Amino acid sequence: MADLTCACGSKAIYTRKHEGNSYCASCFKDQFEKRVKRTIRENGLIGKNEVIVVGLSGGKDSSVSLVLMKKIFGERPDIRIIAVSIDEGIEHYRDKSLEVTKKLTRKLGVDHYIVRFKSNLGSSIDDVMAAKAQGENKNLNSCTFCGVFRRYLLNRAARELGATKVCTGHNMDDEAQAVLINYLKGDLKRLARMGPKPALKSNDKFIPRIKPLRDLPEKEVALYALITKAGNYWGECPYVSGIRFEVRDFLNDVESKHSGTKFSFLRTFDAMLPVLRESASKSGLSEITECENCGEPCSGDVCKACELLDKLDVNIAKQKMLLQELVR
Amino acid sequence: MKLKVAWMNEGKEIETKATTISGILKELKINPEIVLVSVNNEIVPDESEVKENDFVEILKVVSGG
Numbered sequence: 001m002a003d004l005t006c007a008c009g010s011k012a013i014y015t016r017k018h019e020g021n022s023y024c025a026s027c028f029k030d031q032f033e034k035r036v037k038r039t040i041r042e043n044g045l046i047g048k049n050e051v052i053v054v055g056l057s058g059g060k061d062s063s064v065s066l067v068l069m070k071k072i073f074g075e076r077p078d079i080r081i082i083a084v085s086i087d088e089g090i091e092h093y094r095d096k097s098l099e100v101t102k103k104l105t106r107k108l109g110v111d112h113y114i115v116r117f118k119s120n121l122g123s124s125i126d127d128v129m130a131a132k133a134q135g136e137n138k139n140l141n142s143c144t145f146c147g148v149f150r151r152y153l154l155n156r157a158a159r160e161l162g163a164t165k166v167c168t169g170h171n172m173d174d175e176a177q178a179v180l181i182n183y184l185k186g187d188l189k190r191l192a193r194m195g196p197k198p199a200l201k202s203n204d205k206f207i208p209r210i211k212p213l214r215d216l217p218e219k220e221v222a223l224y225a226l227i228t229k230a231g232n233y234w235g236e237c238p239y240v241s242g243i244r245f246e247v248r249d250f251l252n253d254v255e256s257k258h259s260g261t262k263f264s265f266l267r268t269f270d271a272m273l274p275v276l277r278e279s280a281s282k283s284g285l286s287e288i289t290e291c292e293n294c295g296e297p298c299s300g301d302v303c304k305a306c307e308l309l310d311k312l313d314v315n316i317a318k319q320k321m322l323l324q325e326l327v328r
Numbered sequence: 329m330k331l332k333v334a335w336m337n338e339g340k341e342i343e344t345k346a347t348t349i350s351g352i353l354k355e356l357k358i359n360p361e362i363v364l365v366s367v368n369n370e371i372v373p374d375e376s377e378v379k380e381n382d383f384v385e386i387l388k389v390v391s392g393g
Contacts, residue, residue: 004373015373022373059391173390222389223364226371236391248390252361 014223018260025227032224036068036212043197045210046165049078053158053207054167055150056083056105056112058097060222061169063104063231065213069167070108084157086150087116089124093235100233113161115153121309129239142239145308152296152305158207170211173218176262177247179269184243189299192280195273203288206297217262331378335386350374352384362390 004012004022012022023031040046052073054066066083073079085101087094098114105112118124123131125146132140158166175194182191196214213221225231255261290296291303298304333342335356346352349365349372360374366385367378378384 004375012373013371015375017374025371060389061391218391219361219364219389222387223371226364226387234388234391249359252359252390256359256361 013227014220016220018263028220029224029227032216032220033068033071035215037072039196039215040072040210040212043210045197045212046073046079050164051080051082051162052165052167053082053084053154053161053163054110055154055169056085056101057169058085058100058104058231058233059169059235060225060231060233061171061174061213061218063100063169063233064221064225064228065167065169066104066108066110067228067230068212070110074108081110082161082163083110083112084154084161085112085114086153087114087118088146088150089117089126090237090239091126093237096235097233100231104231113157115157117149117153120153121149125239140308140311141242143242143244146239148304148308152303155205155207156296159205163207166207166209168209168211169213169221171213171216171218171221172262172266173248173251175211175214176251176266177244179266180247180251181243184247188276188280188283192273192277195270195277203290203297205290205295206288214266329378329380331381332383333386334384336388347377348374349376349378349384352378353386356386358386362388364389 004015006012006022006024006027008024008027010024010026013025014028015022046052052069054062054069056062056066066081069081073081083101083105085098087098101112101114116124118127125142128140128145129142132138132142154166179191179194182188182194197210216224251262251265288297288299289301291298291306292301293306294303296303296305329344329347331342331344331352333340333352333356335358342352342356344352344355346355349367350360353360353363353365353374364371364387365374366372366387367376367382369383369385
C-alpha cells in the first residue's frame, strides 16, 4: 500500500477516522485552527473589550490554548491576554512544567503570573500527601483537593487581574469524561453547569470559563502541539487516581472499536443540555451563592475550598491573595 | 520482520508479523487512541505500513493531572 495522502496531494500524517479523511501537517494545522475559531464563534466565547486569563500548566492542552489565543486575538487592541499558572507544589512534576510555562510566555510576550498553593493555602499537595501517608486526613483524595483549589485560586487570580473570561485547555476527551463521571455520580447540578458556553447565573465574583479546545480530541491537540512545537511537556502527575482514569480508559477503549463515539456522546449531551438546565434552574440548582466563610462564589452555604481547608485548619478568608512572580 | 520500537522511555527490537502501525499497536496491546506514532522520525497515520528495520517511536499523548 502506498503512503496515505492528504486531499492536497502531500503525504498524510493523520487520519480522522470517524470522517475517513487523512491530512498532511499543514492541512491538519489549518483544520485544527478553523475548528477552534468555529467553537469560539458559534458559542460567542469571546466578544469585544475582553481580558482573558489563560490557565497555563505547561502541558500540551493549556500551551496550545495560549498559543491559539495569542494567534487569534493577539493583534486585537481591545483584547488583553494574561497567563496564570497554579503551582500545587509537586516536586519533579510541576517545577518542570513551570519552566515550560516561563519559556512559552516569554516567547509569546504574554504577561505571566504564578500562584502557589503553599503561599496561599499554607500547604502544597506534597505536604498534604505526606501528612496523609502519616495517617492524617485518610479520606482526602489528592485530585479532589487539587482540582478544588486550582479552580478556586485561578478564579480569584483572574478576578484580581480584571479578567472577563478564564480560558482553559479542556479538550473533547476531558469533557466527555466529565459528562460521564457526573452521570455516574448522578450529579445533575454539575451536569447543568457544563456545555460549550458558561451557563451559571451571573455573579460578580465568578469569572466565566471558556474552553475553546472542547471540540477537539486529546490526540489531535497533542498532534497540533507536536507539529507547531506549541507544547512539549509530557509529564504525568505522580498522584493521579480516581474514577476519571477508569472512565478515560473506558471511553478510549470504546472509541478504538467504534470511531466517533466520544464526538457523538458529547454532541448528544449538548443537545440535551437546554432541557437539563431548565430542570436544574426550576430546582434552584444553578444558583450561585457566596460562601459564608470566605465570600467566594459557590453553590451551597460553604464553598468546597473552605470545607477542605477546615480539615487542614487553614482559614482563607483571612488571607490576602498572593500573585507571585510576574514573569515578562 | 524485525523492527526497532521505542515506548515508555524504553527501546527494544521486536520480531513481528504485523505490517501496519495498527497491527503493531495491537500486538503490543497499546490503545491507538492514547498514542501518536512516528516511523523513522516522521509522524504517520495508524494505517501506515512498516518495513524491515524501521524505527517505530510510540509517544503516549494522554495526560494525567
